[in-house]
């Protein structure tokens with residue numbers, strides 16, 4: 626059985642068609658795949674913070690997180706978004722269970738080295754034992770990216786980084802579902818989507834500012850995962866018909882990240 630970690634971000638969350646969720650359920654029912662969902666929700670957090678008149682800023686795609694911001698992050702991700710995704714899967718005919726990285730010590734984390742980011746965490750270890758009984762019960766785990774520290778404190782973890790850590794722990798394939806058909810590069814004024822991207826190429830594109838914002842943690846997590854033997858990492862558009870099925874059948878879709 627193949628495990629696939631499907632991470633979708635806030636950029637595409639509200640645009641994902643029901644066909645996408647039906648494809649997730651199809652994979653599960655095929656018995657050849659075990660899908661595990663990790664979701665983001667960055668734009669919804671930003672919206673809620675703005676409604677509450679709390680300022681928010683990003684550094685290289687990571688949100689500076691005060692304890693006031695962290696309350697909102699947890700409320701939006703582990704409450705609103707997580708349960709919406711569980712319901713979407715049910716409406717597509719599947720059965721899902723929503724948990725956060727805090728539950729059962731799933732994502733054990735510590736504060737990132739860049740202290741200017743505040744309560745942002747990096748994953749130290751993944752307690753994959755939490756997922757096994759859920760999988761055995763034919764449930765699709767839906768995970769919100771918060772982490773728990775050794776003293777029970779919580780951290781805000783970027784969704785892409787959380788997904789890569791889970792893929793590394795389970796040795797599963799990693800599928801970043803976003804709102805773009807892959808990584809863009811402009812050549813002679815023409816924007817095209819790369820079918821593959823290597824580490825050297827990505828580094829150059831980050832330096833040139835061609836890869837920016839939320840794409841930076843995504844691509845960095847992709848290489849981190851590949852380095853730890855994750856067999857395949859792809860960035861694709863979840864609104865494109867059959868994109869997930871093409872991925873599962875090994876057809877070329879989106880941008881494949883290669884070492």
Ligand SMILES: Nc1ncnc2c1ncn2[C@@H]1O[C@H](COP(=O)(O)OP(=O)(O)O)[C@@H](O)[C@H]1O
Nearest residue numbers: 634635636803805807808809835836837839840
């Ligand atoms: N070279 C690039 N190619 C494609 N998208 C890029 C690139 N550089 C930056 N981006 C941005 O990255 C975004 C996807 O990252 P992010 O907003 O974090 O998405 P998600 O919420 O799906 O994780 C795209 O919507 C796009 O605005």
Ligand SMILES: CC(=O)N[C@@H](CCC(=O)OP(=O)(O)O)C(=O)O
Nearest residue numbers: 634635665666667687688783784
């Ligand atoms: C540390 C950090 O930046 N955490 C993210 C968590 C949500 C996320 O990753 O959402 P997307 O997948 O939509 O980007 C945030 O606070 O926005």
